[in-house]
Amino acid sequence: MKAIYKREIKMYFNSMIGYVFIAFFVLITAIYFSIQNILQMSPDFQNVFSSVIMMFLILGPMLTMRLLSEEKKQKTDQLLLTSPVSVPGIVLGKYFAAVTVFLISLLITIIFPIIISFYGTLATAQIIGSYVGFFLLGSAFIAVGLWISSIADNQIVSAVATFVAIFLLLMVKTIVSAASGNQSFSLMFAGILAFLVALYVYSNTKNSEVSIIVFIAEAAVILVLFFLKRGLFIGFAGKFAEMFEVLTRFNNFAMGLFDIASVVYFVSFISVFLYFTIRVVEKRRWS
Amino acid sequence: MIEIKHLVKNYGKYQAVNDISFKVETGEVLGFLGPNGAGKSTTMNIITGYISATSGEVLIDGFDILKNPKEAKKRIGYLPEIPPVYPDMSVDEYLHFVAELKGVKKAEIKPMLADIKERIKISHVSGKLIKNLSKGYRQRVGLAQALVGYPEVLILDEPTVGLDPKQIIEIRDFIKELGKNHTIILSSHILSEVSAVCDHVMIINRGVLVASDTPDRLSESLSQNRFRARIKGEREAVVSAFKVNENIVSVTENETNEDGTVDLVIEGNKDRDTREDIFDTAVSNGFKLLLLKSEKLSLEEVFLQVTEMDAADMPDEAQGEQQDSDTPDFEIDEDESNSETEENTEVTEETASDENTETSEDETADTEDTTDTAAAETNADEDSDEIKSNENEKERE
Numbered sequence: 127m128k129a130i131y132k133r134e135i136k137m138y139f140n141s142m143i144g145y146v147f148i149a150f151f152v153l154i155t156a157i158y159f160s161i162q163n164i165l166q167m168s169p170d171f172q173n174v175f176s177s178v179i180m181m182f183l184i185l186g187p188m189l190t191m192r193l194l195s196e197e198k199k200q201k202t203d204q205l206l207l208t209s210p211v212s213v214p215g216i217v218l219g220k221y222f223a224a225v226t227v228f229l230i231s232l233l234i235t236i237i238f239p240i241i242i243s244f245y246g247t248l249a250t251a252q253i254i255g256s257y258v259g260f261f262l263l264g265s266a267f268i269a270v271g272l273w274i275s276s277i278a279d280n281q282i283v284s285a286v287a288t289f290v291a292i293f294l295l296l297m298v299k300t301i302v303s304a305a306s307g308n309q310s311f312s313l314m315f316a317g318i319l320a321f322l323v324a325l326y327v328y329s330n331t332k333n334s335e336v337s338i339i340v341f342i343a344e345a346a347v348i349l350v351l352f353f354l355k356r357g358l359f360i361g362f363a364g365k366f367a368e369m370f371e372v373l374t375r376f377n378n379f380a381m382g383l384f385d386i387a388s389v390v391y392f393v394s395f396i397s398v399f400l401y402f403t404i405r406v407v408e409k410r411r412w413s
Numbered sequence: 414m415i416e417i418k419h420l421v422k423n424y425g426k427y428q429a430v431n432d433i434s435f436k437v438e439t440g441e442v443l444g445f446l447g448p449n450g451a452g453k454s455t456t457m458n459i460i461t462g463y464i465s466a467t468s469g470e471v472l473i474d475g476f477d478i479l480k481n482p483k484e485a486k487k488r489i490g491y492l493p494e495i496p497p498v499y500p501d502m503s504v505d506e507y508l509h510f511v512a513e514l515k516g517v518k519k520a521e522i523k524p525m526l527a528d529i530k531e532r533i534k535i536s537h538v539s540g541k542l543i544k545n546l547s548k549g550y551r552q553r554v555g556l557a558q559a560l561v562g563y564p565e566v567l568i569l570d571e572p573t574v575g576l577d578p579k580q581i582i583e584i585r586d587f588i589k590e591l592g593k594n595h596t597i598i599l600s601s602h603i604l605s606e607v608s609a610v611c612d613h614v615m616i617i618n619r620g621v622l623v624a625s626d627t628p629d630r631l632s633e634s635l636s637q638n639r640f641r642a643r644i645k646g647e648r649e650a651v652v653s654a655f656k657v658n659e660n661i662v663s664v665t666e667n668e669t670n671e672d673g674t675v676d677l678v679i680e681g682n683k684d685r686d687t688r689e690d691i692f693d694t695a696v697s698n699g700f701k702l703l704l705l706k707s708e709k710l711s712l713e714e715v716f717l718q719v720t721e722m723d724a725a726d727m728p729d730e731a732q733g734e735q736q737d738s739d740t741p742d743f744e745i746d747e748d749e750s751n752s753e754t755e756e757n758t759e760v761t762e763e764t765a766s767d768e769n770t771e772t773s774e775d776e777t778a779d780t781e782d783t784t785d786t787a788a789a790e791t792n793a794d795e796d797s798d799e800i801k802s803n804e805n806e807k808e809r810e
Contacts, residue, residue: 129513133502141501205497205558208461209514210486332425411465 127211130219131226134193138227147188151231154181159238169246171239172256172380179260179296179373182267186292187285189227190271193220194407195284207411217272217403224268232261251382259379262392266372267292269399276406295372302367312362313352319366320344414439415460415566415596420469422455422620429455430466431620437613439565442592444611444628445600446716452620453600454494457568460598461491473566487516490564492572496555500544504535504554507543508561515562525561532587533557548575556584567591569599573606585610604716618720631715638681641667642691643674643704651675654698660690671703678708 138144158174194217197203206216239253271288278284294301324341328334372395375388415437422430430452437443445453458464460471462478462485471478476485499507508529512522530536533553538546543554552575559567572588573581588610591597601607607614608628616624624631644651648666652675655664660682667676681687688705695702 129510132513133510136506137499137501200497200499201493201495202497202499204458204463204491204493204495205511206514207463208486208489208491209511210483210516211514212483411463 127215127219130206130211130216131223134220134223135226138223143188143192144227147185147227148231148234151181151185152234154178155235155238163238163242169242169248170252171242172249172252172382174238175256175260176377176380179263179376182264182292183289183296186264186267186271187288189224190268190275190288191278191281191285192275193224193272194276194403195278195280199280203407207407213407214404217276217400217407221269221272221400221403224272225265228264228268229261232257232264249382252380255379255382255384258384259376259388262379262389263372263376266392266395266399267295269396269403270295273399273403273406276403295370298367298370299373302364309356313348315366316348316352316362317345320348414472414474415598416470416472417456417460418470418472420456420459420471421467422452422459422464423467429620430459432469433617433620433622435615435622435625437596437598439596440593441613442588442597442599442611444607444614445598445617446604446607446614447600447617448720451617453617454570455620456617457491457570457598457600458493461489461568462486463491463493487562488565490559490562490567492555492559492567492569494570496551497558498543498551498554501542503540503542504530504546505539507554508557511558511561515564517562525563529557529560533560534583549577549580552576553580553584565595567595567597567599569597571601572599573601573603581606616716616719624715624719638685638687639708640679640681640687640691641704641706641708642677642679642695642702643669643671644677644695644700645674645703646698646700648675650698651700652677654700655679655691655694658690658694660685661687661694674703 135144138147155174155178158177159171162168162174162177163171194203197206207213236257239248242248270291271284274287274291275284278287320341323344324337327340328337331337372392375385375391378385378388417433417435420430420433421428433452433456435443445456447453455464459466459469460473460478462471462482465479471485473485473488476488478485499510502510505526508526509522512526517525527536530539533556535550535553535557538550543551546554552572556569556572559569569588573584576584585606588597588599592610592612599607599610612627614624614626614628614631615622652664652666655661655677661679662682663680665678667678669676679687679691681690691705692702694700
């Protein structure tokens with residue numbers, strides 16, 4: 127794991143990606159810092175973080191797109207997987223390398239609150255909370271990106287898919303709250319979920335009959351439930367989407383609340399996606 | 414030591430490796446032979462733990478590759494078909510990374526890498542980025558990578574691909590030397606390489622082990638009762654005299670440099686000493702026997718014979734994909750020999766008559782036309798093969 131971590135860090139800074147990432151991150155933060163803090167003479171640095179979250183759309187894919195997809199393409203995964211290193215070791219090494227680059231750029235931005243502290247009073251709790259929350263949020267996005275990179279066959283697909291995934295994660299609340307009260311929306315949503323499960327079954331078994339049967343069975347259960355226990359469907363989509371509301375969790379931190387539940391939430395979110403990644407890499411051996 | 418027990422690998426309905434078992438001792442070099450898509454690389458990938466077998470067991474020095482992967486993989490150096498190098502790293506960086514990956518102790522890394530680079534002769538490119546290296550050098554870096562950590566078992570998938578002739582010889586000698594105290598499996602298309610380097614040859618076709626023995630014994634066992642005889646006398650008379658003898662199965666004519674003589678490759682009944690038959694026939698017809706020696710099959714011929722025998726054994730199995738991939742290989746060879754007919758008779762007659770001995774048993778004694786008929790026959794055989802495989806495909810559809 128250590129060898130892989132070291133190599134990835136080296137690769138980030140041998141190529142442009144590491145520098146571009148840090149420069150881009152610090153530049154955007156600096157622009158918001160200038161506008162919101164210096165020009166408006168406000169000491170509320172924590173607001174800057176809420177403003178710069180959107181840049182994950184570009185920075186996330188940049189950090190993770192090549193991590194695993196490139197190994198497959200160059201056939202270097204043959205070296206990694208035949209070395210005395212476990213698959214979790216490989217995945218974690220890569221994950222921590224990406225998180226490290228993110229952490230470095232985050233630490234550089236500490237300059238801004240320090241500057242503020244010379245000229246005004248800092249909302250220390252909110253700022254520390256924001257840093258912790260922002261770090262956890264970014265780490266969660268990196269875990270998602272790593273997982274997508276393990277599925278995708280090349281960097282471009284990996285980057286685009288990661289962009290879409292992060293976009294959905296950021297927008298999930300907006301989308302769902304608009305329609306979650308609606309029962310037919312929930313029904314449709316359940317249908318989509320059932321379809322995805324059937325698709326997953328097909329991708330694992332390559333057996334179209336089994337997956338069609340699975341889908342029909344799921345659809346039947348959903349319809350029966352819909353007519354017998356309509357109540358279940360009220361807010362179903364909303365409840366489901368809550369699992370992915372990373373932004374709400376982040377806002378807790380930004381308000382200066384050190385919420386253990388949110389920490390646990392992020393850690394489990396990251397663990398689940400890392401586990402998925404390990405499974406994808408391991409599964410490749412069996413197919 | 415490597416021990417493989419009943420290895421099976423299925424891709425859906427398609428069977429890539431079908432029940433292969435073998436054992437390689439320390440100090441032994443095993444050669445894998447087989448046409449494209451025969452399952453060589455798949456087998457190697459399974460042995461090294463890159464992919465998993467559907468069923469079967471792989472033991473490296475007694476460690477199971479699935480149950481105890483760390484211990485087993487520590488003992489393996491693997492050079493895959495495509496060398497697993499990172500183009501954006503320099504050779505030194507790369508090898509250093511591999512050493513760390515394989516858990517080599519920090520103090521040992523430097524001398525070990527220097528030694529390996531010296532042996533593979535890549536010291537002068539240490540600082541270069543791998544993407545700027547030629548294919549041959551990349552191959553060498555790949556080989557160096559396999560040697561990092563001095564593993565006891567080496568699995569080399571076509572190690573000499575892309576190297577120049579001088580390098581090929583150097584690497585072969587190097588592998589031979591390594592073979593003295595390592596366990597090595599190497600695969601190759603180049604049959605001379607296998608016979609030069611390996612103590613033991615395994616021919617795989619369509620995932621099935623079709624032959625396994627030392628290179629010498631392999632060619633011996635398949636060429637029993639085949640002799641080359643040089644006989645002084647009128648060509649037609651000689652050939653027809655031998656054809657008449659019922660103890661002789663086949664007679665093939667070869668080109669000879671001596672005037673007034675005929676060179677024949679004669680195959681006799683298995684239960685008799687054919688040398689006596691040849692002698693008797695010559696004497697009773699008043700011919701003079703100038704030369705008589707046993708005719709060994711070259712590894713090429715063994716390879717063709719074994720893989721073709723296999724094809725004849727199971728024409729109807731769902732092997733369509735394989736057939737597609739290996740028929741063209743042989744076709745190309747034969748096309749080449751056909752086109753050469755006009756320019757260089759001597760060479761072609763030899764290759765063509767070799768084809769004859771494999772494909773047919775009743776030859777026409779017509780001397781002038783041997784090459785043409787031979788070519789025509791092989792063509793006809795190919796055609797029928799192709800038709801067969803086409804039919805198979807249709808059936809499957």
